[in-house]
């Protein structure tokens with residue numbers, strides 16, 4: 001076992017982990033943060049996307065111990081109390097989900113793309129950027145609309 | 157996943173020591189290939205040496221006219237680098253086409269080149285641009301580096317420090333993707349150098365990435381699309397799988413090369429500046 005000291009959603013966390021524990025296993029099984037999903041476990045679907053130091057990564061392809069001294073943000077870290085993050089609110093308003101399984105990964109990826117493009121997005125870019133996030137329900141239409149809308153709302 | 161010891165060195169010297177003393181050590185770069193491979197039990201190192209804190213491997217700079225990309229430069233960093241965009245635009249375009257955004261946020265040039273997946277993108281760029289792979293002990297030319305499917309000239313315990321790309325007159329990359337994995341069914345990189353044209357092909361060759369020397373010779377004579385029309389690759393020297401047969405791949409190589417020649421012949425905007 002190794003000692004892991006990291007920060008999750010703004011809170012310092014210290015825990016014992018095995019070197020082979022994946023970040024997604026640590027989040028779901030040890031931290032009980034089950035908003036991060038495992039869709040494929042083969043790095044294809046994007047349901048497990050979280051932020052490591054603000055950058056979107058697939059938590060099924062990262063070891064928990066690699067987060068030593070770093071900051072992890074999950075879907076649970078976005079809302080302020082009862083107030084949803086603008087990206088969550090946009091998904092809600094545009095009905096950008098059906099079963100909701102892909103949604104946490106979609107939202108974490110969406111925030112990364114808004115940050116990287118400094119909010120300057122168009123439909124084509126959003127679709128390209130969503131290549132690593134698979135949705136089996138919606139057909140993506142409303143997901144794209146929600147992200148474009150949120151990017152507009154989040155402009156400084 | 158098997159159990160392993162984990163080390164996270166912060167310098168090259170420390171990395172070298174760990175590699176020397178480890179029983180069966182493996183390097184962890186972006187982990188986008190290695191972690192899934194370990195999950196499947198296809199790799200089982202005793203010691204995993206994580207390179208993510210070795211800052212010496214993350215430099216990206218122009219030295220003596222050569223663009224030097226540290227082994228731990230991530231695909232996203234290469235795609236967004238103003239230096240790469242200015243000097244070797246085809247390389248920036250290629251990096252932006254690898255996998256998806258999350259893979260590009262983690263995956264590295266060193267990991268991709270060391271892995272030498274027959275459908276990976278970077279090997280085509282290294283070969284066409286005549287890059288040099290610098291390891292902890294020597295310089296290896298791209299022509300000598302890529303040996304066979306998933307096989308390189310690296311010796312056990314040898315690791316890549318950086319890849320050096322010489323300046324070229326102009327270059328571009330095109331890829332026909334496997335839509336699910338986003339890897340190349342065929343990817344072609346064409347580079348115009350002062351001393352000649354180089355055409356490198358990934359995704360298609362039965363022995364991995366290769367240079368299409370007949371096309372190079374023809375284009376050296378006349379850099380025009382029609383020069384290629386009589387040329388054909390042997391389908392039985394191509395990969396053939398459920399995604400595409402050998403004849404189809406051979407055809408795609410020519411089509412993509414023709415398109416690249418058209419782009420590079422006409423469009424000065426794609427030229428890398430000296």
Ligand SMILES: Cc1cc2nc3c(=O)[nH]c(=O)nc-3n(C[C@H](O)[C@H](O)[C@H](O)COP(=O)(O)OP(=O)(O)OC[C@H]3O[C@@H](n4cnc5c(N)ncnc54)[C@H](O)[C@@H]3O)c2cc1C
Nearest residue numbers: 185186187188189190255263264266267270276277316338
């Ligand atoms: C969903 C998905 C889609 C992808 N699509 C594409 C694609 O379209 N095109 C493409 O080219 N690739 C694609 N990839 C692969 C991706 O580019 C990987 O990042 C890359 O192949 C491996 O790089 P890495 O940094 O993740 O290396 P790792 O997975 O960490 O390591 C790979 C291997 O290289 C060794 N290694 C790492 N660094 C060094 C070094 N400095 N010196 C010596 N050996 C080293 C490791 O020990 C290991 O054996 C995809 C991957 C995924 C998961």
Ligand code: FES
Nearest residue numbers: 040041045046060
């Ligand atoms: S569970 Fe990580 S990408 Fe699917």
Ligand code: FES
Nearest residue numbers: 098100135136137
């Ligand atoms: S809403 Fe069901 S997978 Fe996307």
